[in-house]
Amino acid sequence: MLKLNHVTKKFGELVAVNDLSFAVEAGQVFGIAGPNGAGKSTVYNLITGFYPFEGEIAFEGRNIAGRQPHEISKLGIARTFQIPQTFPSLTVEQSVGVGNRFGARGRFDPAYVESILAFMELTPVRHEPTGQLSLLDKKRLMMGAALATRPKILMLDEPMAGSNSNEIRSLMESIRRINAEMGITIIIIEHFMKVLTELTSTLLIIETGTKVCMGDPETVVNDPEVIECYLGESYG
Amino acid sequence: MSWQRMAAIMGVVYGIVAILPLFVGDIRFIMQILIICLIWAVVASCWDVIMGFAGIFSFGQVAFFVIGAYTSGIFAVSWQVPAVLAILMAGLFTAGMGVLVGLPCLKLAGPYVALVTFGVHMTLMPLLRGDIGIALGSGGSVGILTIPPITLFGYAFSSANIIPTFYLTLALAVTCSVVILVVINSYWGTAFLALKDSEEFAVSLGISAFKYKLMVFALTSFLTGVVGAYYGHYIGMLSTRMLELDLFVTLMVMLVVGGIGKFPGAILGAFITVTVNELLAPLGSYRAVTMGALVVILVLLLPNGVMGFWLRRSKAGATST
Ligand SMILES: Nc1ncnc2c1ncn2[C@@H]1O[C@H](COP(=O)(O)OP(=O)(O)O)[C@@H](O)[C@H]1O
Numbered sequence: 363m364l365k366l367n368h369v370t371k372k373f374g375e376l377v378a379v380n381d382l383s384f385a386v387e388a389g390q391v392f393g394i395a396g397p398n399g400a401g402k403s404t405v406y407n408l409i410t411g412f413y414p415f416e417g418e419i420a421f422e423g424r425n426i427a428g429r430q431p432h433e434i435s436k437l438g439i440a441r442t443f444q445i446p447q448t449f450p451s452l453t454v455e456q457s458v459g460v461g462n463r464f465g466a467r468g469r470f471d472p473a474y475v476e477s478i479l480a481f482m483e484l485t486p487v488r489h490e491p492t493g494q495l496s497l498l499d500k501k502r503l504m505m506g507a508a509l510a511t512r513p514k515i516l517m518l519d520e521p522m523a524g525s526n527s528n529e530i531r532s533l534m535e536s537i538r539r540i541n542a543e544m545g546i547t548i549i550i551i552e553h554f555m556k557v558l559t560e561l562t563s564t565l566l567i568i569e570t571g572t573k574v575c576m577g578d579p580e581t582v583v584n585d586p587e588v589i590e591c592y593l594g595e596s597y598g
Numbered sequence: 599m600s601w602q603r604m605a606a607i608m609g610v611v612y613g614i615v616a617i618l619p620l621f622v623g624d625i626r627f628i629m630q631i632l633i634i635c636l637i638w639a640v641v642a643s644c645w646d647v648i649m650g651f652a653g654i655f656s657f658g659q660v661a662f663f664v665i666g667a668y669t670s671g672i673f674a675v676s677w678q679v680p681a682v683l684a685i686l687m688a689g690l691f692t693a694g695m696g697v698l699v700g701l702p703c704l705k706l707a708g709p710y711v712a713l714v715t716f717g718v719h720m721t722l723m724p725l726l727r728g729d730i731g732i733a734l735g736s737g738g739s740v741g742i743l744t745i746p747p748i749t750l751f752g753y754a755f756s757s758a759n760i761i762p763t764f765y766l767t768l769a770l771a772v773t774c775s776v777v778i779l780v781v782i783n784s785y786w787g788t789a790f791l792a793l794k795d796s797e798e799f800a801v802s803l804g805i806s807a808f809k810y811k812l813m814v815f816a817l818t819s820f821l822t823g824v825v826g827a828y829y830g831h832y833i834g835m836l837s838t839r840m841l842e843l844d845l846f847v848t849l850m851v852m853l854v855v856g857g858i859g860k861f862p863g864a865i866l867g868a869f870i871t872v873t874v875n876e877l878l879a880p881l882g883s884y885r886a887v888t889m890g891a892l893v894v895i896l897v898l899l900l901p902n903g904v905m906g907f908w909l910r911r912s913k914a915g916a917t918s919t
Pocket residue numbers: 373376378396397398399400401402403404405
């Protein structure tokens with residue numbers, strides 16, 4: 363469904379993503395992990411058209427390199443941001459509406475927005491301005507707005523960061539249902555290994571922009587190289 | 599603020615203004631001030647749309663006003679184009695200039711947008727006074743002195759017929775304000791606000807930053823150009839004097855007094871600022887200083903302008919009852 367082919371991104375001298383190739387299959391939950399600064403968020407920024415890069419990114423067989431972020435959104439690729447983004451001038455309902463109005467392939471559908479608000483448990487705060495939401499609600503809002511674009515693939519950037527264990531359980535359940543019930547392919551960047559091993563079917567580990575290892579999560583977390591570069595001796 | 603509320607406030611303000619001629623209709627000087635208030639109300643509102651709603655720090659508002667005024671003046675004087683047509687053409691030309699100025703601003707951060715747009719303002723005076731301007735018909739440092747008034751069905755709207763001219767100006771101001779009201783409450787307005795709040799989030803949800811930012815430039819410069827052109831035909835003459843700083847600053851004061859991003863606050867701001875400015879006239883050379891001091895005090899006391907203050911009051915009132 364989504365395929366990166368020898369993708370490289372340099373910021374001046376710094377090589378943030380280095381000759382990276384991987385493929386995500388339709389319907390799967392695909393995990394990405396790696397130390398801070400490994401280039402994970404940059405990979406999202408390349409897929410969603412925020413920066414030019416070398417190499418090729420194909421979505422459903424089409425090369426999408428060079429497209430603008432809003433065009434990528436209309437192709438059916440949605441994402442969230444590591445640093446929670448909101449629209450303080452808009453209410454929760456309006457913000458989710460933005461995704462449906464501008465991103466969705468198809469007409470603006472208030473009933474669909476309604477169902478997303480309910481699904482993300484945002485109905486009680488629907489009229490609140492988004493700037494004042496709790497961290498958890500901000501994350502739900504970002505996911506809700508992304509879902510409102512009716513994506514084929516949803517890319518989450520560290521959705522669990524800063525959450526307690528109850529919140530993590532609730533977010534994990536939402537992600538599972540987005541994948542299973544809505545049939546949306548998911549890519550998730552996460553530091554919590556337990557989240558990744560429970561949710562994902564394929565796990566990619568990158569370090570300094572380079573692929574270290576990729577495979578089913580159980581195998582990957584026991585890979586000696588992964589343990590050395592990322593998980594450390596104490597894991598397991 | 600809901601659109602119903604914006605419309606209600608606009609309706610009340612313009613409604614009051616509409617009946618004022620019953621009381622002051624024979625005081626020419628006051629009627630002239632009211633006409634000027636209506637003109638600045640639109641210009642300040644346009645500035646609020648681009649700066650307050652879209653978050654684009656455009657400082658080209660007076661420049662667009664002057665471009666509209668001169669374009670229409672030149673069309674009417676050098677080419678004998680009828681005033682109404684000249685005004686429309688000036689609006690379209692100014693919109694085109696707005697888009698041209700907007701293009702380099704798309705990728706720039708706020709302070710640089712302010713520099714680029716104010717740069718346009720700065721180049722306008724030497725351009726209009728210099729050889730290029732004179733060749734185009736700007737009249738150089740003298741300006742254009744004989745701009746014909748708007749004529750509709752054989753009736754001339756000039757300062758000689760002050761009451762009909764007042765109502766024509768009111769109709770123009772109401773029309774422009776309604777356009778602004780509709781736009782900022784449509785999904786365009788939502789796109790402007792979303793891009794202002796978080797451009798990366800907005801574009802990731804499918805909003806084209808390119809399209810909507812240029813649309814803001816086009817819309818606000820079109821309306822500003824039309825009103826500038828109208829102003830030229832009303833006053834009957836133009837000079838580059840408008841490009842000096844005091845008009846720019848007065849406009850900014852209107853916006854701050856009304857509340858940035860608090861449409862229709864800018865309309866109130868225009869009326870309040872012009873009125874206070876006139877009331878301070880007896881102070882002579884102390885007027886500007888006093889006005890400046892009042893603005894400083896106002897900003898400190900009411901950082902969101904009169905509109906912000908009023909909204910907060912009414913909210914507090916609603917929750918305490
Ligand atoms: N816009 C940018 N300009 C310059 N350097 C950047 C930019 N974005 C990311 N980087 C650098 O690229 C590297 C990878 O960053 P990032 O993808 O955010 O890492 P991760 O998400 O894996 O923590 C870091 O060294 C970061 O400083």
